[in-house]
């Protein structure tokens with residue numbers, strides 16, 4: 001009996017230690033108002049994006065939900081309007097797996113919206129398969145679609161007095177790398193389609209988010225626009241929807257025990273978007289509402305510049 005109690009106490013101690021050192025995130029506290037400001041949040045019909053959009057709406061912003069599924073997005077618009085009391089919440093179709101859709105979104109936005117203060121590049125997938133343009137899904141959606149979107153909206157961002165781009169990356173960027181030869185031959189950062197390759201491709205794409213933020217900050221120096229990237233924490237969302245069977249069985253248990261809810265997952269995004277005085281840290285990476293270091297590759301300026309140039313070419317911008 002006493003052995004059993006000791007084991008239980010040990011397990012509980014490990015759980016508490018893990019929860020408070022690894023999983024529990026910080027909360028962003030600020031009363032800043034966004035009245036008169038406009039924000040875009042990609043992938044905001046569910047997961048971390050939805051409470052991010054809700055928080056911005058509660059602060060009075062005009063919020064554009066940039067999503068690929070009309071039905072899900074309109075349901076989210078309904079929920080967010082109802083909970084925030086803000087009727088300035090709108091859906092605009094955006095499928096990041098199609099460069100044409102990205103261009104159409106930007107054209108519609110630029111024609112109909114006179115200002116842009118916050119661009120939150122939140123959408124993300126862990127999936128195999130190809131985008132409409134033949135790129136690997138994770139590379140195409142998580143990096144290239146957001147890269148093109150940001151560049152097409154940059155002039156509108158520059159017109160605002162102070163504006164920000166926030167790229168939602170992940171701690172898993174640390175396992176990522178960028179192989180430009182593979183990009184040339186396969187339009188992808190991996191060679192296979194199994195769930196292992198999908199996971200690897202996700203890590204690579206999240207490193208791309210870090211490198212894109214770094215180079216974007218360099219290119220934006222001296223303008224009114226700053227940019228940031230972040231790890232949101234480990235969050236119970238639909239991100240694992242394409243996982244294999246074993247992970248699908250383990251995920252709900254892990255998520256109940258350890259993972260933050262989506263609102264908790266939105267905190268560092270909101271910090272990067274709204275924290276006052278963050279401008280000198282443009283280009284940097286955050287987690288738990290605090291500055292963090294990135295992997296060695298994530299600090300490589302030459303790699304960041306090369307990724308930018310290759311991405312421009314792949315999007316047909318250069």
Ligand SMILES: NC(=O)c1ccc[n+]([C@@H]2O[C@H](COP(=O)([O-])OP(=O)(O)OC[C@H]3O[C@@H](n4cnc5c(N)ncnc54)[C@H](OP(=O)(O)O)[C@@H]3O)[C@@H](O)[C@H]2O)c1
Pocket residue numbers: 042043044045046047048049066067068069072094095096097098122123124125141168169170171231232233234235236237238239240
């Ligand atoms: N959850 C975590 O533990 C965790 C950890 C680290 C980083 N992140 C990052 O957090 C961000 C949000 O992920 P999440 O956890 O909230 O996942 P999620 O619940 O799966 O939400 C992802 C969002 O992205 C959208 N999306 C996917 N493909 C798209 C496309 N082609 N075009 C437009 N939108 C698309 C999804 O739309 P549909 O609903 O239509 O599919 C959904 O709205 C991602 O960048 C992810 O990498 C998450």
